[in-house]
Amino acid sequence: MRTFDKSIKLDNVCYDVRGPVVDEADRMIANNIEILKLNIGNPAPFGFSAPESLIKDMMSNLINCQGYSDSKGLKDAREAIMKYSEKKNLPNVKVDDIYTGNGVSELITMSMQGLLNEGDEILIPSPDYPLWTGAANLAGGKPVHYICDEGSNWYPDIQDIEKKVNDKTKGIVVINPNNPTGALYPKAVLQKIVDIARKHELIIFADEIYDRLVMDGKEHVSIASLAPDLFCVTFNGLSKSHRIAGFRCGWMVLSGPKDRAKGYIEGLNMLSSMRLCANVPSQSIIKTAIEEYNSADELLAPGGRIYEQREFVYNAVNSIPGLSVVKPEGAFYMFPKIDVKKFNITSDEKFVLDFLREQKVLMVHGGGFNWREPDHFRIVYLPEVSQLKIAMDKLEVFLRGYRQ
Ligand code: PLP
Numbered sequence: 001m002r003t004f005d006k007s008i009k010l011d012n013v014c015y016d017v018r019g020p021v022v023d024e025a026d027r028m029i030a031n032n033i034e035i036l037k038l039n040i041g042n043p044a045p046f047g048f049s050a051p052e053s054l055i056k057d058m059m060s061n062l063i064n065c066q067g068y069s070d071s072k073g074l075k076d077a078r079e080a081i082m083k084y085s086e087k088k089n090l091p092n093v094k095v096d097d098i099y100t101g102n103g104v105s106e107l108i109t110m111s112m113q114g115l116l117n118e119g120d121e122i123l124i125p126s127p128d129y130p131l132w133t134g135a136a137n138l139a140g141g142k143p144v145h146y147i148c149d150e151g152s153n154w155y156p157d158i159q160d161i162e163k164k165v166n167d168k169t170k171g172i173v174v175i176n177p178n179n180p181t182g183a184l185y186p187k188a189v190l191q192k193i194v195d196i197a198r199k200h201e202l203i204i205f206a207d208e209i210y211d212r213l214v215m216d217g218k219e220h221v222s223i224a225s226l227a228p229d230l231f232c233v234t235f236n237g238l239s240k241s242h243r244i245a246g247f248r249c250g251w252m253v254l255s256g257p258k259d260r261a262k263g264y265i266e267g268l269n270m271l272s273s274m275r276l277c278a279n280v281p282s283q284s285i286i287k288t289a290i291e292e293y294n295s296a297d298e299l300l301a302p303g304g305r306i307y308e309q310r311e312f313v314y315n316a317v318n319s320i321p322g323l324s325v326v327k328p329e330g331a332f333y334m335f336p337k338i339d340v341k342k343f344n345i346t347s348d349e350k351f352v353l354d355f356l357r358e359q360k361v362l363m364v365h366g367g368g369f370n371w372r373e374p375d376h377f378r379i380v381y382l383p384e385v386s387q388l389k390i391a392m393d394k395l396e397v398f399l400r401g402y403r404q
Pocket of ligand 1 (some may be wrong): 041102103104105106129175177179205209237238239245248250272
């Protein structure tokens, strides 16, 4: 009998949503074991709901969204994205430079597919949102990871980036605010990345899906706004800021001198047409969503859920012997460090698997984010404080006796 094996290399494609730990969680759930999930950045299951205006808008638009749209997207959606791009000072953006997608995910894959030939290199942060590494691999390119430095608030290590650029390097990915560290990069750091990109003629890929989820009165700076002379691709969407991950709504904006990337843009147009278009009902609410771009502000201010949950987990983690964490300023993730000597840990994956089996709490190990040492894990702090307290108490109890 014929069998069918996968012909693509699936290593690292998207570890935070698949892999042995999630498989084990699925098995436990199938056996009616209740699990507290701190593993995916999906706000809706934790009681965050979309702004009502968006739901109403989609319901009333639905009747008019039965056909395909232009492959790049509805004009009024792209006009709204263009206005948002202007607000963020992205240079030289026209409606035609904007592509809507079924979430940022689809556009990440498309952007790598259109760029990388066999052997081409792309600089990606470590730790990263692993879809970037997966998409680069699937496109036939070579992801080269640059270090983000925990000792400097998890900012990208500029010297490490500089060291890793060579003739084959086509671009650099910057995830800001970052998943999994929650770091928000200051202008000075972004400026240094721009300088490297300028010197080596790299395309900047800016994943800014968390740009509206920033705390402590800080302001997000779009890296493309600092690079009017460089070709940049900026990604954003509504999954997180508007709590509608299930709607699959994202976009990608080309800025700067597009004449230098004609061939690449032709490829992107081709790939965009091949999938016909993004989900049209979702596109139909982009204009309303962008008018309410600050709809998460209340959640991020003191007293708001995301703010208070961050405070709780930050303090809880730092009070557990053997753990420490840098305070995140954006998104809803934390990337704590484990004292591997204290717990004799050699496998971070085994650590989260053991914790899952013993305490029924699901997290993702650092390796899932292309972090090479076995000394980190990610917490998604979306659940209510009462749930987070249970999880943190369990972690404390678990670690009290844990030795690998
Ligand atoms: N980029 C980053 C940094 C993310 O963390 C995520 C999802 O967690 C995505 C992109 C994908 O978002 P979307 O739901 O728009 O596909």
